[in-house]
Amino acid sequence: MTVIKTKINRRSFLKTSALAGGGIVIGFNWGCTPADMARPEASAWYEVNAFLTIADNGEVTIMSPNPEIGQNIKTSMPMIVAEELDVNWEDVIVKQAPLNTESFTRQVAGGSQSIRSSWTILRTAGATARKLLINTAAKEWQVDPSGITTENGVVKYGKMTMTYGELAAKAVMEEIPEEVELKDPKDFKIIGQAKKNVDLDGIITGEPLFGLDFKREGMVYAAAMRPPAFGTKLKSFDDSDARAVNGVSDVVQFGNKIAVIANSTWAAMKGKNALKAEWERDGKLENTTDHDRQLLRMLDTPEKEPRRNDGNVRRAFANADKVIERVYEAPFLPHNTMEPMNFFADVTDTKAELIGPIQTPQWTQGRVAQLLGREAADVTIDMTRMGGGFGRRLYGDFALEVAEISDKIRKPVKLVFSREDDMTAGTYRPASKYKFRAAIKNGKIDGYHLTGSGVNSGNVTRQNWFPAGGIENYKVETHNLRSNITTGAWRAPITNFLAIAEQSFFDEVAAEIGMDAVQLRLDILERAKNNPVGEIDYEPEKMIGVIKLAAEKAGWGNAPSGISHGFSCYYSHNTYVAEVAHVTNASGGPKVARVTCAVDCGIVINPDAAINQVQGGVVDGVGHAMYGDFSFVNGTPQASNFDKYRLIRAKEAPEVDVHFVESLNDPTGLGEPSLPPAGGAVANAIAKATGNRLYKIPFIKEEIVFG
Amino acid sequence: MANFSIDVNGESRQVNVDPDTPMLWVLRDELNLKGTKFGCGIAQCGACTIHLNGEAVRSCSTPISAIGNASITTIEGLSENGSHPVQEAWMEEDVPQCGYCQAGQIMSASAMLSKIPNPTEADIHQNMSGNICRCGTYPRIKKAIMRAAEKGGNNE
Numbered sequence: 001m002t003v004i005k006t007k008i009n010r011r012s013f014l015k016t017s018a019l020a021g022g023g024i025v026i027g028f029n030w031g032c033t034p035a036d037m038a039r040p041e042a043s044a045w046y047e048v049n050a051f052l053t054i055a056d057n058g059e060v061t062i063m064s065p066n067p068e069i070g071q072n073i074k075t076s077m078p079m080i081v082a083e084e085l086d087v088n089w090e091d092v093i094v095k096q097a098p099l100n101t102e103s104f105t106r107q108v109a110g111g112s113q114s115i116r117s118s119w120t121i122l123r124t125a126g127a128t129a130r131k132l133l134i135n136t137a138a139k140e141w142q143v144d145p146s147g148i149t150t151e152n153g154v155v156k157y158g159k160m161t162m163t164y165g166e167l168a169a170k171a172v173m174e175e176i177p178e179e180v181e182l183k184d185p186k187d188f189k190i191i192g193q194a195k196k197n198v199d200l201d202g203i204i205t206g207e208p209l210f211g212l213d214f215k216r217e218g219m220v221y222a223a224a225m226r227p228p229a230f231g232t233k234l235k236s237f238d239d240s241d242a243r244a245v246n247g248v249s250d251v252v253q254f255g256n257k258i259a260v261i262a263n264s265t266w267a268a269m270k271g272k273n274a275l276k277a278e279w280e281r282d283g284k285l286e287n288t289t290d291h292d293r294q295l296l297r298m299l300d301t302p303e304k305e306p307r308r309n310d311g312n313v314r315r316a317f318a319n320a321d322k323v324i325e326r327v328y329e330a331p332f333l334p335h336n337t338m339e340p341m342n343f344f345a346d347v348t349d350t351k352a353e354l355i356g357p358i359q360t361p362q363w364t365q366g367r368v369a370q371l372l373g374r375e376a377a378d379v380t381i382d383m384t385r386m387g388g389g390f391g392r393r394l395y396g397d398f399a400l401e402v403a404e405i406s407d408k409i410r411k412p413v414k415l416v417f418s419r420e421d422d423m424t425a426g427t428y429r430p431a432s433k434y435k436f437r438a439a440i441k442n443g444k445i446d447g448y449h450l451t452g453s454g455v456n457s458g459n460v461t462r463q464n465w466f467p468a469g470g471i472e473n474y475k476v477e478t479h480n481l482r483s484n485i486t487t488g489a490w491r492a493p494i495t496n497f498l499a500i501a502e503q504s505f506f507d508e509v510a511a512e513i514g515m516d517a518v519q520l521r522l523d524i525l526e527r528a529k530n531n532p533v534g535e536i537d538y539e540p541e542k543m544i545g546v547i548k549l550a551a552e553k554a555g556w557g558n559a560p561s562g563i564s565h566g567f568s569c570y571y572s573h574n575t576y577v578a579e580v581a582h583v584t585n586a587s588g589g590p591k592v593a594r595v596t597c598a599v600d601c602g603i604v605i606n607p608d609a610a611i612n613q614v615q616g617g618v619v620d621g622v623g624h625a626m627y628g629d630f631s632f633v634n635g636t637p638q639a640s641n642f643d644k645y646r647l648i649r650a651k652e653a654p655e656v657d658v659h660f661v662e663s664l665n666d667p668t669g670l671g672e673p674s675l676p677p678a679g680g681a682v683a684n685a686i687a688k689a690t691g692n693r694l695y696k697i698p699f700i701k702e703e704i705v706f707g
Numbered sequence: 708m709a710n711f712s713i714d715v716n717g718e719s720r721q722v723n724v725d726p727d728t729p730m731l732w733v734l735r736d737e738l739n740l741k742g743t744k745f746g747c748g749i750a751q752c753g754a755c756t757i758h759l760n761g762e763a764v765r766s767c768s769t770p771i772s773a774i775g776n777a778s779i780t781t782i783e784g785l786s787e788n789g790s791h792p793v794q795e796a797w798m799e800e801d802v803p804q805c806g807y808c809q810a811g812q813i814m815s816a817s818a819m820l821s822k823i824p825n826p827t828e829a830d831i832h833q834n835m836s837g838n839i840c841r842c843g844t845y846p847r848i849k850k851a852i853m854r855a856a857e858k859g860g861n862n863e
């Protein structure tokens with residue numbers, strides 16, 4: 001059992017709030033069981049701490065502090081609080097918490113860290129409230145609190161019972177316990193049980209949950225024209241046609257952009273399309289063909305200080321029986337969240353109020369304040385549900401834009417990106433390339449040398465992850481190509497392609513030395529586990545665990561006729577994943593029919609939702625490996641909508657079976673880790689099915705394979 | 708601008724808009740029915756799918772001037788309280804991730820089931836491939852459709 005110091009703010013315990021006509025409760029209510037029907041309406045709510053409020057009828061409101069982008073955090077975070085509080089999940093109402101950095105830490109959705117970084121905080125919040133209720137009951141009954149137990153929202157001592165609802169009013173007057181005990185994970189009743197998405201009902205009936213749906217009375221709409229190419233700026237524009245569009249009320253320039261203001265989204269978009277703007281060069285107009293050349297050249301250039309250099313790589317290659325060298329390449333990728341970027345702002349003389357879908361509310365609040373020359377305290381940011389993020393909504397560019405527009409027109413305004421605006425506005429997954437070399441001696445990898453290069457990508461390697469520690473002579477180098485094309489985090493940054501390249505390479509090495517692809521990985525991991533070369537930042541044991549589980553579940557080595565198996569594994573976001581792709585090769589080219597996936601992410605909070613995340617990551621990984629394609633000519637993106645940019649669709653999506661390693665360890669990331677291994681598993685299965693090795697994303701362009 | 712009288716979810720509604728205004732924006736901005744989503748504006752993603760006389764159409768590419776007397780059903784009008792068999796199957800399979808595409812998916816699936824009550828996998832692929840799910844919930848969408856079909860997904 002873990003004992004935790006509470007460190008909870010005293011002030012927050014003394015607040016109570018009377019419920020006026022149901023006005024406070026805006027979250028989703030589960031009250032649909034007959035028992036709940038009989039329950040009286042709550043008449044008073046007591047705020048126990050920043051995370052939870054208890055009503056006199058026993059209902060509990062739990063705040064979900066982090067932004068919801070489809071990772072289902074709005075359900076799983078409250079589950080953790082409810083577990084330690086020991087209430088019926090059916091009595092829980094979940095609300096999206098406002099941005100409040102005093103009460104909550106890290107209100108960010110990114111890096112698959114929401115659950116991992118809040119695990120103990122959320123448990124402590126629930127456990128503290130539970131202990132407070134116990135202490136309150138002990139005083140009432142004049143008994144020793146250690147003899148009191150709780151169950152499903154009821155406090156018990158011998159035959160005496162009181163509900164949390166009955167105790168709530170007194171509990172908020174009590175001293176906060178200084179220490180609390182957390183449950184033994186073996187006793188969890190809510191964590192580990194499938195709980196439905198708390199917004200499910202609203203999603204399937206079309207409730208206005210998303211940023212794009214937000215509407216304020218008197219609000220106007222804005223569509224913005226941005227430079228058509230990286231390396232250009234606004235020279236002049238003629239807005240007479242735009243102003244002639246029905247519904248358009250104003251046209252304003254802001255920086256290098258022009259906003260058309262109208263009384264509907266359609267009028268704003270039409271007005272924007274009627275603008276005549278001239279653009280001039282203010283930087284280099286870059287081309288993908290030039291990037292390709294420069295990135296390839298970098299792969300042959302030594303880095304001044306390699307990221308890592310174990311043993312003597314030069315000698316290993318000089319003495320090798322055989323050297324295997326391969327180059328793998330990937331393009332930029334736009335995020336393409338289904339809900340295009342949008343944000344609402346109402347800037348007045350005294351405040352700036354912003355509402356919309358954002359992964360980084362706190363950071364954005366500071367940047368808006370700076371842009372407008374206001375105090376951060378005068379800027380508020382409220383989070384709506386997000387129609388996907390994948391990294392794109394970490395960057396608050398759209399929030400800054402709408403703040404600037406509202407500041408100029410002094411009206412509440414909603415900025416809406418068209419798909420074209422969204423796809424061409426920048427912040428792409430960096431294009432990158434890798435050269436892998438292996439020195440083979442006596443049928444084993446004796447030397448390993450990875451060089452990576454990427455456009456505005458920083459370090460494109462993960463030098464201390466697999467296979468670090470498992471190979472005697474090991475060197476990793478990286479190069480960054482500067483560009484005026486903006487890049488950013490894209491689901492599983494860097495590893496979304498590094499893993500494909502690396503796992504493809506190990507397959508090729510295994511084939512060259514005539515070894516089973518799974519065994520080759522296991523051998524390297526055994527070495528890393530038992531006698532690691534240098535420091536490593538992953539646990540080989542856990543990787544071995546998922547590899548064995550995936551191989552067993554997929555029937556590795558026993559593929560039925562007509563099916564080819566491809567193996568891949570990767571560690572990222574503290575989670576270990578191994579995947580086997582099952583590929584058929586009928587007329588029309590190879591098809592990914594199924595992916596078997598083994599995951600070690602520590603304890604699984606909400607199994608059904610966790611499976612959904614893993615399946616989604618695999619489908620995303622397969623889709624972008626197969627079809628992801630984005631290039632530039634003279635600084636101009638060559639695709640701007642889904643007619644030219646192909647995303648995976650129903651008929652191309654594989655079935656995904658998911659197996660979790662049973663674990664009571666603290667939870668690790670889940671929104672991203674199943675993505676990186678997927679493309680490699682597909683490439684390896686296709687190589688087996690067709691005899692052709694794929695070296696470039698998107699795979700679909702490989703004519704010899706796909707015709 | 709022109710006056711239009713259209714039948715939406717069984718009610719007659721009056722709007723005054725330009726004739727080229729896509730139904731998507733009439734629904735969202737004029738009638739405040741936000742369930743129909745904007746994804747691409749060019750009939751490529753299916754987020755904006757509605758029923759026009761029971762047929763699935765992309766509302767982003769259907770101007771109001773083309774509606775005439777046709778009856779429009781949106782996600783809000785598909786059933787009372789989300790009780791259409793397709794919506795129920797979506798609940799049971801807990802399909803959504805971000806959820807943004809799901810109204811369109813449900814509208815495409817329910818239109819398909821009203822024509823093909825027992826779809827094969829190929830039918831599903833054929834009829835659902837106009838709807839993109841960026842979160843990759845396709846395996847669950849398929850399961851939910853199969854489940855709705857078993858229960859008689861044709862609610863009409």
Ligand code: FES
Binds near residue numbers: 746750766768
């Ligand atoms: S918004 Fe209509 S099909 Fe994409």
Ligand code: FES
Binds near residue numbers: 803804
């Ligand atoms: S659930 Fe996010 S796009 Fe489908």
